[in-house]
Amino acid sequence: MRILSSEQMRAVECEALKHSQTYLRLMENAGTGAAKMIARYESPIENRRCVVLCGKGNNGGDGFVVARKLCREGAIVTCVLAGGEPRSEEAREMLRLLSLEPVSVLPLEEDRAQINLLLMEADLIVDALFGTGFQGALPDGYGFLAEMSNLSKARVYALDIPSGMNADTGITTGKCLKANQTIAFGCLKPAHLSEGAAEYLGEVAVCDIGIPEEAFSIIDDAVYLIDHDMVLPHLRQRPDDSYKGSFGYLLVVAGSLGMTGAAVLASRAASQCGTGLVYLATARSLVLPLAAHLTEQVMVPLAENEAGGISPLSLPELLPVLQKSTACVAGCGLKNTEDTRSIIRSIITNAECPVVLDADGINSVVGDINIIRCAKNGLILTPHYGEFSRLTGKTVEYIAQNRVALAKAFAQEYKVTLVLKGTTTVVALPDGSVCLNKGSNSGLAKAGSGDLLAGIIGGLLAQGLGINEAAICGVYLHSQAARLTAKRLCKTSMQPSDILNDLYLLFKELD
Ligand SMILES: NC(=O)C1=CN([C@@H]2O[C@H](COP(=O)(O)OP(=O)(O)OC[C@H]3O[C@@H](n4cnc5c(N)ncnc54)[C@H](OP(=O)(O)O)[C@@H]3O)[C@@H](O)[C@H]2O)[C@@H](O)CC1
Numbered sequence: 001m002r003i004l005s006s007e008q009m010r011a012v013e014c015e016a017l018k019h020s021q022t023y024l025r026l027m028e029n030a031g032t033g034a035a036k037m038i039a040r041y042e043s044p045i046e047n048r049r050c051v052v053l054c055g056k057g058n059n060g061g062d063g064f065v066v067a068r069k070l071c072r073e074g075a076i077v078t079c080v081l082a083g084g085e086p087r088s089e090e091a092r093e094m095l096r097l098l099s100l101e102p103v104s105v106l107p108l109e110e111d112r113a114q115i116n117l118l119l120m121e122a123d124l125i126v127d128a129l130f131g132t133g134f135q136g137a138l139p140d141g142y143g144f145l146a147e148m149s150n151l152s153k154a155r156v157y158a159l160d161i162p163s164g165m166n167a168d169t170g171i172t173t174g175k176c177l178k179a180n181q182t183i184a185f186g187c188l189k190p191a192h193l194s195e196g197a198a199e200y201l202g203e204v205a206v207c208d209i210g211i212p213e214e215a216f217s218i219i220d221d222a223v224y225l226i227d228h229d230m231v232l233p234h235l236r237q238r239p240d241d242s243y244k245g246s247f248g249y250l251l252v253v254a255g256s257l258g259m260t261g262a263a264v265l266a267s268r269a270a271s272q273c274g275t276g277l278v279y280l281a282t283a284r285s286l287v288l289p290l291a292a293h294l295t296e297q298v299m300v301p302l303a304e305n306e307a308g309g310i311s312p313l314s315l316p317e318l319l320p321v322l323q324k325s326t327a328c329v330a331g332c333g334l335k336n337t338e339d340t341r342s343i344i345r346s347i348i349t350n351a352e353c354p355v356v357l358d359a360d361g362i363n364s365v366v367g368d369i370n371i372i373r374c375a376k377n378g379l380i381l382t383p384h385y386g387e388f389s390r391l392t393g394k395t396v397e398y399i400a401q402n403r404v405a406l407a408k409a410f411a412q413e414y415k416v417t418l419v420l421k422g423t424t425t426v427v428a429l430p431d432g433s434v435c436l437n438k439g440s441n442s443g444l445a446k447a448g449s450g451d452l453l454a455g456i457i458g459g460l461l462a463q464g465l466g467i468n469e470a471a472i473c474g475v476y477l478h479s480q481a482a483r484l485t486a487k488r489l490c491k492t493s494m495q496p497s498d499i500l501n502d503l504y505l506l507f508k509e510l511d
């Protein structure tokens with residue numbers, strides 16, 4: 001699903017007019033679609049007390065349509081007109097049509113006490129004060145509408161965006177209406193995925209307003225939300241006449257003394273995603289203890305250093321396995337030492353297959369960032385904000401506020417696929433495309449979650465998915481499995497190893 005900035009949305013709107021749409025029709029569609037959704041959520045809508053707050057822009061125009069439609073459905077509707085005469089011809093026409101219905105229209109300035117009472121006694125409030133044209137802070141005189149509707153027991157529906165919030169950033173400067181449900185028009189806007197905006201947005205649903213598909217084609221740098229339809233076509237079917245080689249060989253280079261769990265999680269995740277064979281290459285003394293947890297994986301015991309990590313002396317044993325693998329995951333639980341840096345450099349420069357770098361695999365390239373340009377067949381980096389901060393030299397706060405732009409610039413500059421992990425994970429592709437994954441839950445905020453993700457992406461790569469598809473599908477499957485685990489257990493107690501037990505549910509529908 002597309003995510004467009006307000007400027008891109010305006011461009012698409014203009015383009016839609018060239019494809020036999022009119023702005024009046026788009027507004028009618030937006031209001032009608034939103035009213036239908038509201039009537040469904042509030043069923044039965046008859047005799048429910050509804051206050052529609054309408055501003056002077058086109059968001060207000062959509063509000064007039066919602067008021068008219070809900071009135072026709074039998075709701076008792078009052079419209080509060082804020083900002084005076086609507087600015088656009090279309091919004092004025094929708095106000096004229098509303099005046100033909102039994103709906104009282106109260107100017108905001110008229111009787112504040114009456115408006116307060118209406119808001120407190122309403123069953124539902126529709127927020128159509130400001131949409132994508134809003135900048136800055138709610139003007140004086142509107143603040144009490146936000147306060148009252150936030151205090152009211154009514155369910156609040158925001159049209160396109162809660163008023164008081166910038167549609168491109170999700171930032172609220174001053175007061176903002178808190179919606180239970182936001183109805184986004186045409187497509188999502190960046191604010192709908194903003195990490196700080198969730199408490200104002202409530203649930204977010206997209207309403208189709210009839211913009212023809214051709215009109216979207218003028219945007220060549222759209223951001224996409226990863227969803228089921230985007231992922232499903234890439235997941236592999238398993239023909240009956242297949243053998244283990246049909247599903248690839250993944251080399252996982254992971255684990256060191258004290259960090260063996262990372263190796264278990266990454267290897268098991270890769271196997272459970274359908275990989276034909278997973279090799280776990282790790283320090284020799286760890287092989288036996290790890291074998292107690294890994295039945296199906298093949299161990300590659302490597303020469304180790306005094307700290308219980310893999311020694312570069314092991315490269316003659318490691319590189320031949322890398323050579324016959326169809327993908328490699330390196331870094332989970334390795335420790336950030338000179339030995340690890342040397343091994344990671346060798347993996348990047350020698351691998352003929354695509355490579356996933358995670359955790360200390362990422363930390364290993366911090367002082368030698370240009371090495372990542374040397375990957376022969378694609379590289380995926382899966383940093384969290386702290387690791388990305390070390391990679392880029394930017395602060396974690398700056399990254400949190402500019403994650404899409406920074407991830408995009410990094411992926412383009414170094415020609416890698418970047419998976420920037422967060423509540424909303426950003427997948428930035430080398431060609432400048434960006435996809436966001438929103439389904440994460442706080443049960444994933446635990447050590448080991450990243451190892452699972454690296455293993456899932458590696459497993460998909462090994463089976464032949466393209467580098468970008470593996471990253472996109474991997475983050476989606478990881479968060480969806482975690483969602484199922486949170487439901488089965490709870491976010492507080494669930495462990496990354498519990499998520500492994502739910503992964504199969506996502507693949508079951510393919511069998
Ligand atoms: N996309 C589509 O295809 C369709 C979109 N539609 C709808 O249109 C909406 C966008 O409409 P819009 O551009 O008129 O913007 P909206 O937010 O209603 O109002 C902006 C007004 O507020 C003003 N203003 C801004 N900030 C302010 C502040 N801090 N304090 C005070 N005033 C402030 C600003 O004034 P200005 O800055 O211009 O002086 C301007 O007058 C969109 O969200 C969707 O609901 C549908 O109808 C149909 C199809």
Ligand SMILES: [K+]
Pocket residue numbers: 059127128129130131158159160161162163
């Ligand atoms: K709004």
